Structure formats: structure tokens, C-alpha cells
Amino acid sequence: MSGISDTERMITLKTVEGTLFDVKSSIAKDLKTVQAFIDDSDDDVTSPIPLPNVFTRELSRILDYLNNHHRFRSGIEKADEEMARYDAEFAKSMSHEELKALILAANYLNVKDLLEFLNQTVADVIQNKSVEFVRNFFGIENDYTPEEEEKLRNENEWAFNGVEQD
Amino acid sequence: MGKRRKQRKAAVDRDVISRLPDEILCHILSFLPTRTSMATSVLSRRWRYLWEKVQVLDLNDDFLYTHDRSDEEAEECFINFLEKVVSGFNPLSKVRLSCRADAYGYRRLFEWIGSVSDRVRELYFSTRTDRMTYTLPFEYIYSTSLVSLVLDGNINIIFDDVNLDGKMFLPSLKNLELHIDYLNIDVFLSGCPALETLRVTLIKFTTREADFDLEAIHMPRTLKSLTFEERYHYSEVVTLERLQLDTPSLEYLHLALRCDYKRILVCDYTNIKKACLDIWPKPRNVTWVPKLLGALCKTKFLWLKVSTIQCLLPAPVLDISDFCNLIQLQLDFEDFKAKLLIDLLHHCPKLQALKIYVLGSYDGEDNFYFYYLNPHKHNGWRQPRSVPKCIVSHLNTVEYRGYQNTREEHEFTAYILQRGLVLKSMRIHAKYYCPGHLKWEISQALSEIQMGSSMCRVEID
Numbered sequence: 081m082s083g084i085s086d087t088e089r090m091i092t093l094k095t096v097e098g099t100l101f102d103v104k105s106s107i108a109k110d111l112k113t114v115q116a117f118i119d120d121s122d123d124d125v126t127s128p129i130p131l132p133n134v135f136t137r138e139l140s141r142i143l144d145y146l147n148n149h150h151r152f153r154s155g156i157e158k159a160d161e162e163m164a165r166y167d168a169e170f171a172k173s174m175s176h177e178e179l180k181a182l183i184l185a186a187n188y189l190n191v192k193d194l195l196e197f198l199n200q201t202v203a204d205v206i207q208n209k210s211v212e213f214v215r216n217f218f219g220i221e222n223d224y225t226p227e228e229e230e231k232l233r234n235e236n237e238w239a240f241n242g243v244e245q246d
Numbered sequence: 247m248g249k250r251r252k253q254r255k256a257a258v259d260r261d262v263i264s265r266l267p268d269e270i271l272c273h274i275l276s277f278l279p280t281r282t283s284m285a286t287s288v289l290s291r292r293w294r295y296l297w298e299k300v301q302v303l304d305l306n307d308d309f310l311y312t313h314d315r316s317d318e319e320a321e322e323c324f325i326n327f328l329e330k331v332v333s334g335f336n337p338l339s340k341v342r343l344s345c346r347a348d349a350y351g352y353r354r355l356f357e358w359i360g361s362v363s364d365r366v367r368e369l370y371f372s373t374r375t376d377r378m379t380y381t382l383p384f385e386y387i388y389s390t391s392l393v394s395l396v397l398d399g400n401i402n403i404i405f406d407d408v409n410l411d412g413k414m415f416l417p418s419l420k421n422l423e424l425h426i427d428y429l430n431i432d433v434f435l436s437g438c439p440a441l442e443t444l445r446v447t448l449i450k451f452t453t454r455e456a457d458f459d460l461e462a463i464h465m466p467r468t469l470k471s472l473t474f475e476e477r478y479h480y481s482e483v484v485t486l487e488r489l490q491l492d493t494p495s496l497e498y499l500h501l502a503l504r505c506d507y508k509r510i511l512v513c514d515y516t517n518i519k520k521a522c523l524d525i526w527p528k529p530r531n532v533t534w535v536p537k538l539l540g541a542l543c544k545t546k547f548l549w550l551k552v553s554t555i556q557c558l559l560p561a562p563v564l565d566i567s568d569f570c571n572l573i574q575l576q577l578d579f580e581d582f583k584a585k586l587l588i589d590l591l592h593h594c595p596k597l598q599a600l601k602i603y604v605l606g607s608y609d610g611e612d613n614f615y616f617y618y619l620n621p622h623k624h625n626g627w628r629q630p631r632s633v634p635k636c637i638v639s640h641l642n643t644v645e646y647r648g649y650q651n652t653r654e655e656h657e658f659t660a661y662i663l664q665r666g667l668v669l670k671s672m673r674i675h676a677k678y679y680c681p682g683h684l685k686w687e688i689s690q691a692l693s694e695i696q697m698g699s700s701m702c703r704v705e706i707d
Binding site for chain 1 (some may be wrong): 267269270271273274275277278281282283284285286287288289290291293294311327331553
């Protein structure tokens, strides 16, 4: 294809399920783990880079996010509004399971901005919820005895004064 | 998906759930108010001390002010808590505090601020007082670590007996936001050599304990974004010697000035993207506003408020350079002045969007009955000698708020509709208090115009 400059070189990524994704090198830069791999390689990376911890569903979402954000940043007017709208839709489109899976993938690939956004989203979700809800969300089993829990609530009374009780 | 793949996926999902590492959990907790974060200690043993690893303290005192406590008790309670909790957080990178301060406890509160300010990178402090204003000793925010500082509330910052020569109080500070009663902004900024974002609203020009008179304001050279609103009360002075805006990296500027500034120092803002100017038409200001506009000639968005328009009106000829990148222009008029608008359009060759807001005067006469009796205000419309380039080639959106269907407005609108060859949308919002039949009148008047652009939609509401 004519007209492709150096910065538009394509990198191929392979997910756990074996799906291949062609990614522009400018986008790959935001996947710091991948970029580090490229930087460490002596030759040009031609064969697909395997991502043993990343599933197709997650990589697809991550690339979608990065492509859109790159588009917003290079545009001019109303980019902030559109970006905010996109981010809100993006967060809403996932179940809690999918959100957590995406956080793990973004963490592994070291996608800083996305990770910041996703963690903020989780914080917003659990903000005023009950202890049970939060346990459920993270899949946590309560391993305190009732006495221990009582003692803890007293020690940290500051936290529980006024917080929703179960 | 086959059954086996589904089962395998579910197993992996479950595994994934429990695998969020501590680092991520702490990151999530860092977005929560500290009390909420503390509450997570009861989730499970693993979570017991996780909240203490968070490097952010985010507290407000609302929960303590209940009817079974006096205000003094609540305040003391809170300060005791502050002093106790801060030692448990090590290291601490960010503090966000919103609380009340009154004569009883403000000293201890400010001391606490002083104790954390040189440990953290970000400090946000917002305080509501009992109508009194308290002085925050400047040494308490003197910090080499602070990168971001936000102060909000009834506080003064007074510089006393500080050796100012070359002393950098906040050498790492990049972001500063101040919404307080009084400080000498020039002295403060002289100690912030790395500042990139500044948002400041100033209300009081001077105060009883103030040591140094404010003569000029010098903005740090490193600034990229500046929102400066100086709302000094009209009875307080004030003519200032100079406003120095020698900030070549500036990308965003919002300037609201009430005082009279003898001189302004500008430079070429090659990276400027957005500018909004609200500059009162004082005698000296009027002389340099065109120069400021010239320095902003590369901006993409420009908004001139009523006051700034009034600075430009007296000049017979608009002596400014072309805004070669300008895409959107908003002008707030007290009274619509087509001549000034056309003059400006001549300097915006690539303009795509034009917004006109006519606010009307505040003298109370500008009401429905006045309109009803005087539907034809003085018509200032003069057919321009040449058509501004942007109308013919770039202008695609026009919005007009406060339309009264005066002769001048109509002539201008017709002019744009006839000559706007690429116009897509013309939206007219009638002045709010006008009767329903005004909309009908407007649409009648405009329907007779031959449009220059076949795809143009005219909306009236």
C-alpha cells in the first residue's frame, strides 16, 4: 500500500484463543508491555507477538478504546464532550465480570490511561454500596469470625459511622 | 460457543475474579473517600490493612456534625482524628480535605496542613468558616514536593518578613488553583517557576494585615493554561502598572479583568487553542486590547464577552491581525453591532462557526413593553464594501441568541443567508420575553430571502 510512513507500521498480536490483531505501531505504543517487547527485540518484529494472558474479548475492547481516544485527541472541536460520552458508554457496556477481566488485561498490557479510567469506574460502582455488595463484586469470602468483625468495626468506627449498614 | 468452551471460560472467569492483585485494589481504593476505603477492612482478612497502603487521604467532616454534638466538639473530634490518622499513612502522596474552620480550631487545622504539605505531591484544601476570614501562614504551604495545590475558602495568605529575592517557595508546582479571600498574587507567583496550569479568582485587593502592595502581575513563563479572574470591588482602587503575560507555551486563556492595567506585556502565543476575554472597558485597557488580540491570532476558538466588545467599539477601525486558524467565534453583545461583527469577520478567513449572544442592557427599560412600542431600534446596518472571505467559503453554522427582529439584525441575517454559500445551519433564538408572534414574524421575514446555500436549514425558536 502506498503512502504508509514509518510510524504506520503494523504489529500483529495473538490472543490466548489464537486470534490475530493487526495494530498500528502508534497504538501499540500505548500497550507498554508490547512496546517493551518490541524495543527489546534486535530485529524488526515480523511474526505475531503472543499474549498468553489476554483474551480476544479484552484485547478487542482495549484496542477499541485506544483507537477512539487517538481519534478524539487528534480532532478539534467537541472532542472532550464526545470522549466523555464514549467513556460513559464504554463503562456501561460491560458487566462487572467483564470490567474486572478488562482491568487484568489492561494491567498486564500496561495501558496506563485505560487502567486509571477502569479503576475509577470500579471505585464509582462500589462507592456507596454495602459490604455484602462489595464482597460480591470482588468475589470475596468473609473469613472473619463475628467477634473479629465486631472488634474491627469498633476499632475503625470512623469508617462506619454513617455508612450504609447491611 | 460449545459447551466445553463455555465451562472452561466460566472456570477461568472465576479464577480471574480472585486474581486482582493488591496493587490494583489499592489503586481502586485511592479513588474513594478515606472513610469508605477504611470500611473495606471488614471485607476479609486480606483487605484488613489494604486501605492503609493507599497513599491518598480524602476526608471531609460532614459526618461529625450531628445533633448530639456541639460544633466545637465536632471540630475537635475531627482534628484529633486528622492528627492520629496521618501518621498511619506512609508514604502519603495526596491529601484532599474539606472541612469547617472556626475561631476555636483553625490554628490546629492549619498546623496540620503545614505538617503534610511538604510530604505530599497533591494538596486540595477547602474550608468553610463561620463568616470570619483566617490567615494561613505562608510557611505552611512552602513545599518542595508539591506538584498540585488547590486552596478554597475564607482564608488569607499573608507574606511577612520573607526574603523574596530569588526564593522559590513551590519549585515543583505545576498546577495551582486559588479561590480565597486575599493574597498578593504577584509575590505568590514569583515563587512558582514551573507552573503550567493556573486558575485563580481574586476578590480582595488589599487587607489590613497585607504587607506588600500589588503593583503589577507577572505570570510564570512556563504557563500553558491560565484562568485569571480578578473581581476586585470597584471601590478598591485600582490601577495596576502592568500585566505580564510573557508565556510562549500558552494553550488556553481565560481572562476576566475589572481593574485598569496601564500596560500589558504579551508574546506570540504560537500554541494557543482557546481564548476567552472579559476585560472591562477601562481607559488604559482599551488601548491594549487589540494588541492582546493580535498575540492570540493563532487561536482556534475565541470568545469575546460584552465588556471586551465594549473595549473594541470606540475605535473607528479595527486594527488587528488575521485570526488565521480561527474556527469558532463567539461574541456577546449588549446591543447588536453589525459593523463591528462584519469588521471582525474580515479578520477570520477560515471561520466555520459563529455564535452571537445579545444580552441586552441592564437598565430595565429593555423589556417587552419597550420592544412592543419600539420595534425598530436605530438601524446601524451599512452594506459592507466587500464580502468577508469566511462567509463565502467556510462559514457553515450560525447561532443567534436574543434575536428581536430589529432592522439591523434582519439585514445582517439576510446578508449571511444570501452570501453564505456553504452555510448548513442558521439557528435563531428569539429574545425570551417576546411574544409568540415574534417567531412568526421572523420566519416570515426570512422566508423571502433567497438563500445562497441549498443545504441551509433555518431554525427559529
